[in-house]
Every structure is written in structure tokens, then in C-alpha cells.
Amino acid sequence: MxxxxxxxxxxxxxxxxxxxxxxxxxxxxxxxxxxxxxxxxxxxxxxxxxxxxxxxxxxxxxxxxxxxxxxxxxxxxxxxxxxxxxxxxxxxxxxxxxxxxxxxxxxxxxxxxxxxxxxxxxxxxxxxxxxxxxxxxxxxxxxxxSPTNTLLPSQRFTKDMQLVSSRSRTNFSSGFYKLFFNNDNLLCLLYDDSKVTSIYWPTPWLVSWATGRFPYNSSRLAFLDTLGKFTSSDNFSFVSADYGVRLQRRLTIDFDGNLRLYSRKKGNNATWVVSWQALSQPCEIHGACGPYSKCSHSPISGRRCSCLPGYRVKNANDWSSGCESKFYISCDNDTDQFRFIRLPHVEFYGHDYGVYPGYTLEMCRKLCLSLCGCKGFQHRYIGDGMWPLVALTNNIRQNVIPSLCYPKILLLNGQRSPSFDGQFYLKVPKTRLFSDKENFSGLGLNCSTELHRPLNRVYQKSSQNEKLRLTLWFAYALGAVEIIGILLVWCFLFSSEKDLNEASQGYHHPAITGFKRFTYSELKKATGNFSVEIGRGAGGTVYKGTLPDNRIAAIKRLNIANQGQAEFLTEVSTIGKLNHMNLIEMWGYCAEREHRLLVYEYMEHGSLAEKISSRALDWRKRFQIALGTARGLAYLHEECLEWVLHCDVKPQNVLLDSSYQPKVSDFGLSKLLKRSGDLSCSIFSRIRGTRGYMAPEWVFNLPITSKADVYSFGIVVLEMVTGKSPAIGGTSTNGEGEELQRGLVTWVRQNKKNGGESWIEEIVDPILEGDYDKGEMEMLVMLALQCVEEDKDARPTMSKAVEILLHRKQYL
Incomplete structure (x- = not known):
């Protein structure tokens, strides 16, 4: 040829x-x-x-x-x-x-x-x-x-969708801001980076009725029409400034975290015009300036970031990294080494040790000095006209001094606004000279506009000589035309799909590229052929291992070998996005042939089950373990984007780090084990959990909600307080042969009923030797008893339990 x-x-x-x-x-x-x-x-x-x-x-x-x-x-x-x-x-x-x-x-x-x-x-x-x-x-x-960052007219926005901002104006990868329907059926804007998540719209400290929203709906549906009207099932709606005219329109969550409606006329010289935006004050958007910095805004210069006195910027090209301290604060209880710099009209949202109503400025100052990790405090006097609303919104008695004190464990979401009448007091050492009048004007907001994003993959070049390959190709073409033609057509029609299937075996799911994907041989070597077992449960077996970078890890070998690789990667990506100080941190995973493994951080003090009767756990540690466990579960139930029910809360799944801070583990196994249905009212195909910690609805085949975890939490608290196992008093029967372990709960309730004023002393673990706060102990036991009510509707939510533990003085 x-x-x-x-x-x-x-x-x-x-x-x-x-x-x-x-x-x-x-x-x-x-x-x-x-x-x-x-x-x-x-x-x-x-x-x-x-x-x-x-x-x-x-x-x-x-x-x-x-x-x-x-x-x-x-x-x-x-x-x-x-x-x-x-x-x-x-x-x-x-x-x-x-x-x-x-x-x-x-x-x-x-x-x-x-x-x-x-x-x-x-x-x-x-x-x-x-x-x-x-x-x-x-x-x-x-x-x-499956929208990305934009909603178009006639496009429905549902409970299963979310808009995610771009990283910057020219970097289109997923950013930090999201629009979605939260667990209360409200349309919200969320700041979500690898360490912190917080809702900033609608106003987070107001209850839903104060913002005009209606949470009592189940549709969770929003819609933008072609004329410029937006309506949502939570009673939120708006019309554009140019409503009624048929224009090109788009609702976009921009890289700066604001939700804006744009419109544009048809024509070559037409430009996009903002016809509505969610927030008129850009500094109200969380995460704009990063930790330990404050945001200020003016119509001329726009949004600007600046570091607090005593702090310096980490990355001037990306203020989302925030600032870092120039000084070090030790925890030697020497309150004379600190002083406070007053920052008028500055506030920091969130990350409070607690809310302390009725505290004077001096009381708030002493409170922050007594807390080692306190970075400063917010103090604000509330006018008589606003105090009833503030008191009602925050569940505060109205007869106290109309003031609020917020000691801060972290300084995030800082902004300076002349309309804010409160003050912030920054904690700094006396030995360093920081002027109260020092003006850190900072730099203008400089988001990275770097367009270049080189591919992070290497494509192997053919080792065959190109000239030789072409010569052979033409020789075959000239010598066997019919055979070559048949082969070309056959290769095109049949081999392309095979190549794609083979390539998919090495595909790394883009949602979890933040984790390390280990090979099975790597983890086998790290664990010494799985020789050091440190835990075992229904979900799998946990081994101790040393990773190639010398980190000590806990490696869990899951009993879900029949699960598909794509499904497993999707579930791992969901679990890996959950980030909280009281949840175990996942470092990586393995999905190779039939092997499914998860790699976690290693906890030095093991599980709560190993320490529950140890003298190492004094009263203060036990209380903090209860509080930390409640915080982790509350995050799973109510704060993360995708609800997660634990389904197996027990002392073995509460791990303790080097300072005895609790971290809830196995919080994603109910999802990895192919949980199905809406998490708010799941009907599970089989009972999950551990005997003695399971809520009654598991046995009676009732809908499983987050209240099942609340029940298990209550049992764990009672076990930690008394030092006794859940089944100390035997079992009861539901009439159909199903045994319900109610021994510990019944024993505590009987002591409460018959023990008089000394009933707490009768049930407390003798190993504490009476060294505990009686009032706090009674409050903790009463909370635990409320958590283990037979009727799930009588149990508190985990967020309510956290509130009671944090503000325990109000409940004593």
C-alpha cells in the first residue's frame, strides 16, 4: 500500500x-x-x-x-x-x-x-x-x-447537594467555603478547612426563628428562577436588584466565601453585575484572615488583614494561614506574668471555654488568668433593651448582671467593626513590650492568584527507539495491508475499554488525596507481619506498627473484604474529612485486592477500658474524659457535613492520648460496614454494638437515631463513675426471650431512690477515695441517667450534654 x-x-x-x-x-x-x-x-x-x-x-x-x-x-x-x-x-x-x-x-x-x-x-x-x-x-x-460552585436558573438545589467555592480567583480546585442544607434543614454557609469548621451564615449565634428561618420542613429544596427570585424551603428568599428582567444569571459561592447572585445582559460588551449578596460585611465571613489575626473593612481599601499585637504573619501571600506568636506562655500558675491589651470593637467568634453571664470585667480577667490555655477574653455589657433577647437566645437567667464573658481557647474569625460595642482583651506576657496603642495596620488581603498547577503525575516514556518503531510500523504496513487494517480496527473497537479498566485499578480517588495510600506489603512490614495485636472488635483487629517515617501507628484490619474498592474509597474519604480534637486522626488507608486497612494515630495510654479502674484516672481526668467524649460525639451527630452515627460507643472505643485527653475511635465503621438509609432515622439490617451498651431500640427493632449513641454514652459515664461493668446486676427480659442488660442502670437508680443524701457516696468508685467534687459528681450522674432513659425522646442530644458539662455551675 x-x-x-x-x-x-x-x-x-x-x-x-x-x-x-x-x-x-x-x-x-x-x-x-x-x-x-x-x-x-x-x-x-x-x-x-x-x-x-x-x-x-x-x-x-x-x-x-x-x-x-x-x-x-x-x-x-x-x-x-x-x-x-x-x-x-x-x-x-x-x-x-x-x-x-x-x-x-x-x-x-x-x-x-x-x-x-x-x-x-x-x-x-x-x-x-x-x-x-x-x-x-x-x-x-x-x-x-452535581454542582460545583454555581447554581443556574431552573437548577434545583437539594439536601444531597452542596456548592463549594474555588481555592482562589484562578485556582479552580475545591476551596474552604460551602453552601448546603444543615441538619436543622436550614440553608447555611460553612467555612471548612482541614482543622476548623464553622457556620457563618445565617448569623450563627441566633436561633432559627430570630433569623426568619423555618426548620420544620423535610423537603430541603431551593430554586432560582429566570427572573431573579430565589426561594428555599426554610422560608429564606430574596429577589435580585434587577428582578423581572430576563438576563443571564448565576448564583455563585465565590472564593472569598460570599454567596452572590450575578446577572448580565446579552451583548459583546456586557459584564457581570452583582445583583444580590448574602453578607454585606465581608469580615463576617469566617476564615478570611486566619488564626490570631483580625479583619477590617472599608469601602475604599476593601477587606484587610492584620496580626494581633505580639503575633507575626505566617504567609503574606495567603492570609488564610493566619499569624503565629512571637512569645511563649508557660503554665506554671504564675498569674503575675501576664497582662492584657485592650482591643476595642474587636470580636472573635467561637472557640470559647464557655459562656459566663453576669461576670464583671475583673471577674472575667481573673478567669482567663486561671486558665492556662486562655489566649484572651471577650467582655461585653448588654443594654437593657437587648438583654432579654440575648438571655433567651443563650438560655441565661435574666436576673443576672447584663454582661457576657467569653474566655477564648483559640483566636479565630477575628474582626474589627465600629458597630460592635464589646471589647477584646489579649493575653500577653509582661516581660515583652507590646504597646496598648500599637497599630498593626497589616497588609491588604492578598489571595494567591498563581495559575500554574503542574500535574503531580509522571508519564512513563516508551523505552523503544522512536525511529525504529516507525520503521517497523511502515514495514508491516507495506507488507501486510489487510492484516494491519484489521488489527487497527480491532484494537480501536475492543482494546480501549480494556485499557480503561486496567487503568482504573491504579486510580486514586480525588477526594482522599490528602491521605497516604499504603500498599499491603508496607503495612505488613510496619506491623511485623501483624504480630503485635492491641485491640479486637467486630469491625476488625488493631495492630501496632511503625511507619516508614518512624511514626507509631495503630493499623486496623477491617472485616469487610467483600466491599468494592470504589465504595470503600468513597467511605474513607467521608471519614477522613471529619476532623475534631476528640476524634481519632486517620493517617492513611490500604485498598488492595481483598485487603481493607485503616491507619490511625497511636494512643499512648490505650483505651478507657484498660484504665477505667486505675488510680491514674482521678476525678478531674474522668470528668474531662466524659466532656471530651461528648464533644466528639456531638461533632459526629450535628457539626460535620455528613451525619455519622457511631453505633458502638463503649470504653474500648474511647482512646486516651499522652495527657489522658479522650479520642473517640471507630466512628466511621458503621458507614464502612455498609450502613444504609437516612442517618436521622436509619433502619439497620442487623444489630450493631456491644452488649451492655446498646440502646433498647436495637432490640425492639425501632428506628435508630443519634439517641442510640446518647444511651451508650450514658452507660460509659456510669461505668467510669462507679468502676462497675454494665451487667453487675444481671439481666431483664422483654417478654420474647430477648435479654436486656439493665444491671448498672437499675443499681444506680435504686441507690438514688433509697440512699438518701449519701447515695452518691454509695455508687462512686472506691478507688477515688472520696477525692471528688460532690456537686459535679451528682450532676454528671444525673446527666448519665437522663441519657439512659428507655424513651429515646427523653434523652438529651449530645450537644445538650456538652452544654451541661461546660456550664455545670448553672446546673448545680
Whole structure:
């Protein structure tokens, strides 16, 4: 065959394999980096957008008015956290009905995981929706169901969705801010980095009715219409400043954390205009300036960040890193070594030791001096007109002095506002000279605008000599034309799907790239062939190991070998995002063939079960363990984005670090063990938990809610206070042969009923030898008894339990 005939054959094959219509992609076809889909009237386009040097993301953007591909307004991205190479990367619509984005033809960066027995098309509509549908018109997947940072008119926003901001103006990877429906069915804005999460809109310290929201709904649905009106099921709504005119519109959570509605007229010179925004004061957005800094705003200079006196900036190019201390504070109880710098009109939201109503300024100062970790305190006198509302909102008696004291364990979300009439007092050492009038004006907010994002993968080059390969290829082509043609067609039709499946085995789920993925051989070596067992339970066996970087780790070998790799990676990504000081920290995982392992930090003092009758646990440590455990469970139930029920709260799953601070472990195993259903009212396929700590609803096959964990927490507290196991008094029966262990609870209640004023002394662990606060002990036992009520509705939430323990003086 001559060269002209060969080129004709190759061009026919290429045309057959990559033909694309203007607004749809046919089954068996693909889009290359240079190809673009356009909606029928050209309002939207879909294709590969450059996000760095030779790095691309598949995206949808506005193309009316016209724009170049690197400066268009992007409304959706498929692989924002996993950009692909500009060479040989393709978006395939396979004959199986699966839409797959390949990275350099070797790795799967993203897919819809859809299957269809009939033929499918990928269609871009004028609404901006990219839909995968079969010949019957059934939508198998659509971009409207998985938004990134933008909501378009006619796009429904539901309880299963969230908008996530970009990292910066030119870095499109996932940022720190999210819009979602919280557990109270309210539409909220959340700041969420690797260490801290906090809701900042609506006003977090107000109850829902004070913000005009309605939590008593189950639909959790929001919608933006084409005229500029937004409505939500929680009674929140707004209209744009240009309501009633049909314009291009988009609701976007920007990289700075503000939610804005943009509108634009059609035309080449039209620009986007902000027609509504959630917060008019940008300093109210949490995380804007990072820890130990304060935010200030003026209409001229905009938002600015500055460090507190005695602190210096960590990274002037990214203020989200905050500031660090120039001094060191020791904990030797010498209160004379400190003084306070008064910062008027400055406040820090959250991270309080507690709320202390009725405290004078001097009382608040002495309180902060007595707390080693106190970084400063907020003090504010409330006017008589506002005090009844503040007292009611914070559950405070109205007959105390109308003032509030907030000692701070961390200084986050700081802002200076002339309208704020409170004062902040910064704790600094007397030995350092920090002027009370020192003005740290700081630098303007400088978010990183670095566009370059090189790919963090290495593509192996062929070891074969290129010239030799071409020579052999032409020799085979000239010598065996028919065979070559058959092989080319066969390779294209049959081998591409095989290559994709093989590449998927090495695919690292983009949501969990923050963890280290260990091989099974690495963990086998780290544990000495799993020789040192330190714990065992229904979920698996825990071994002690030493990682290659010499960190001591606890490595859990899970009993879920039948779970698929993709499902396991998805569940691990959810668990890994949960971050709290009272939850065990996960360092990595292994998902290799049938092996499923999790790698955790190692706790020096083991579990609470090992220490529960030890003299090492004095009264103060036991109280702090109860408080820390309650905090960890409250975070799982109410603060993290995806609710998690523990389902097996017991002393063996409460671990103690070097300072005896508790960390709840195994908090994700109920999810890894294929839990199904809505977490607020799950019906489990089988009983989970440990005998003696299980709530009655497990036995009676009732809906399982977070109150099941509350019951188990109550049993753990009673066991820790008394030093006795849950079954000391035997068992009772439900009438159908099911035994319920109620021994410890019954014994404590009988002592309370018959023991008179000394009943607490009768039940307290003798190893404490009477060295405890009787009032606090009684309050803790009463809380535990309330947690183990038979009726789950009579039990408090874990957040209420935390509130009682933190503000125990009010309950004595």
C-alpha cells in the first residue's frame, strides 16, 4: 500500500472514532482537548479548560457573549481537583453507557459510573445542563445533580447537594467555603478547612426563628428562577436588584466565601453585575484572615488583614494561614506574668471555654488568668433593651448582671467593626513590650492568584527507539495491508475499554488525596507481619506498627473484604474529612485486592477500658474524659457535613492520648460496614454494638437515631463513675426471650431512690477515695441517667450534654 492509501485508511478510522455533533456526543465517540460541545443556541459550551501548565479540566462555561476558552465564566467542572494532561486526554462515551474522562489515555480521572442497555447520547442544553440520556429520553446522569460552585436558573438545589467555592480567583480546585442544607434543614454557609469548621451564615449565634428561618420542613429544596427570585424551603428568599428582567444569571459561592447572585445582559460588551449578596460585611465571613489575626473593612481599601499585637504573619501571600506568636506562655500558675491589651470593637467568634453571664470585667480577667490555655477574653455589657433577647437566645437567667464573658481557647474569625460595642482583651506576657496603642495596620488581603498547577503525575516514556518503531510500523504496513487494517480496527473497537479498566485499578480517588495510600506489603512490614495485636472488635483487629517515617501507628484490619474498592474509597474519604480534637486522626488507608486497612494515630495510654479502674484516672481526668467524649460525639451527630452515627460507643472505643485527653475511635465503621438509609432515622439490617451498651431500640427493632449513641454514652459515664461493668446486676427480659442488660442502670437508680443524701457516696468508685467534687459528681450522674432513659425522646442530644458539662455551675 502506498502512503496516500495508508493516510486515507487512518483518516477514515479517526473520523469514525471521534465524530461529534455540535451539541451532543454519540455513543462510542469521544471529545479530545481541542473539541467543544455547544448548546443549540450557543449560550453554553462544554470542553476542556486550561487550569495550569498543560493541565485541563472538563467544564461548562458561558459563551454568549463570546469569550476565549481561558477567560470564560465557568459554571461547572467535572475534575476540578484532578486536572488531566493536555496530550491524549479524552472524554469517552462508552458503548456501555458510561461517561469516562481519561488522563493521557492511561488513568481515569472522573466517570459517571452509569450503565445503559440501550444507546446513549451526551447533550448540552441551553440551560447549561449537560445530560447523559438514552433513546427513551431517560436521564442517566446530569451535571445539574452535581454542582460545583454555581447554581443556574431552573437548577434545583437539594439536601444531597452542596456548592463549594474555588481555592482562589484562578485556582479552580475545591476551596474552604460551602453552601448546603444543615441538619436543622436550614440553608447555611460553612467555612471548612482541614482543622476548623464553622457556620457563618445565617448569623450563627441566633436561633432559627430570630433569623426568619423555618426548620420544620423535610423537603430541603431551593430554586432560582429566570427572573431573579430565589426561594428555599426554610422560608429564606430574596429577589435580585434587577428582578423581572430576563438576563443571564448565576448564583455563585465565590472564593472569598460570599454567596452572590450575578446577572448580565446579552451583548459583546456586557459584564457581570452583582445583583444580590448574602453578607454585606465581608469580615463576617469566617476564615478570611486566619488564626490570631483580625479583619477590617472599608469601602475604599476593601477587606484587610492584620496580626494581633505580639503575633507575626505566617504567609503574606495567603492570609488564610493566619499569624503565629512571637512569645511563649508557660503554665506554671504564675498569674503575675501576664497582662492584657485592650482591643476595642474587636470580636472573635467561637472557640470559647464557655459562656459566663453576669461576670464583671475583673471577674472575667481573673478567669482567663486561671486558665492556662486562655489566649484572651471577650467582655461585653448588654443594654437593657437587648438583654432579654440575648438571655433567651443563650438560655441565661435574666436576673443576672447584663454582661457576657467569653474566655477564648483559640483566636479565630477575628474582626474589627465600629458597630460592635464589646471589647477584646489579649493575653500577653509582661516581660515583652507590646504597646496598648500599637497599630498593626497589616497588609491588604492578598489571595494567591498563581495559575500554574503542574500535574503531580509522571508519564512513563516508551523505552523503544522512536525511529525504529516507525520503521517497523511502515514495514508491516507495506507488507501486510489487510492484516494491519484489521488489527487497527480491532484494537480501536475492543482494546480501549480494556485499557480503561486496567487503568482504573491504579486510580486514586480525588477526594482522599490528602491521605497516604499504603500498599499491603508496607503495612505488613510496619506491623511485623501483624504480630503485635492491641485491640479486637467486630469491625476488625488493631495492630501496632511503625511507619516508614518512624511514626507509631495503630493499623486496623477491617472485616469487610467483600466491599468494592470504589465504595470503600468513597467511605474513607467521608471519614477522613471529619476532623475534631476528640476524634481519632486517620493517617492513611490500604485498598488492595481483598485487603481493607485503616491507619490511625497511636494512643499512648490505650483505651478507657484498660484504665477505667486505675488510680491514674482521678476525678478531674474522668470528668474531662466524659466532656471530651461528648464533644466528639456531638461533632459526629450535628457539626460535620455528613451525619455519622457511631453505633458502638463503649470504653474500648474511647482512646486516651499522652495527657489522658479522650479520642473517640471507630466512628466511621458503621458507614464502612455498609450502613444504609437516612442517618436521622436509619433502619439497620442487623444489630450493631456491644452488649451492655446498646440502646433498647436495637432490640425492639425501632428506628435508630443519634439517641442510640446518647444511651451508650450514658452507660460509659456510669461505668467510669462507679468502676462497675454494665451487667453487675444481671439481666431483664422483654417478654420474647430477648435479654436486656439493665444491671448498672437499675443499681444506680435504686441507690438514688433509697440512699438518701449519701447515695452518691454509695455508687462512686472506691478507688477515688472520696477525692471528688460532690456537686459535679451528682450532676454528671444525673446527666448519665437522663441519657439512659428507655424513651429515646427523653434523652438529651449530645450537644445538650456538652452544654451541661461546660456550664455545670448553672446546673448545680
Amino acid at each position: 502506498d502512503s496516500h492509501a495508508l493516510l486515507l485508511l487512518l483518516s477514515l478510522i479517526i473520523h469514525f472514532s471521534s465524530s461529534v455533533s455540535d451539541s451532543s456526543l454519540k455513543e462510542g465517540s469521544y471529545l479530545s482537548v481541542k473539541d467543544v460541545l455547544e448548546s443549540p443556541t450557543g449560550v453554553f459550551s462544554a470542553g476542556f479548560c486550561p487550569v495550569g501548565d498543560n493541565a485541563y479540566c472538563f467544564a461548562i462555561w458561558f459563551t454568549e457573549p463570546s469569550c476565549s476558552r481561558d477567560d470564560c465564566t465557568i459554571v461547572w467542572m467535572a475534575n476540578r481537583d484532578f486536572p488531566v494532561n493536555g496530550i491524549r486526554s479524552k472524554l469517552w462515551l462508552q458503548k456501555t453507557g458510561n461517561l469516562v474522562l481519561t488522563d493521557a489515555g492511561k488513568y481515569i480521572a472522573w466517570s459517571t459510573d452509569t450503565v445503559s442497555p440501550s444507546s446513549t447520547d451526551l447533550i448540552l442544553y441551553d440551560t447549561g445542563n449537560l445530560a447523559l440520556q438514552n433513546v427513551e429520553g431517560v436521564i442517566l446522569w446530569q451535571s445539574f445533580d
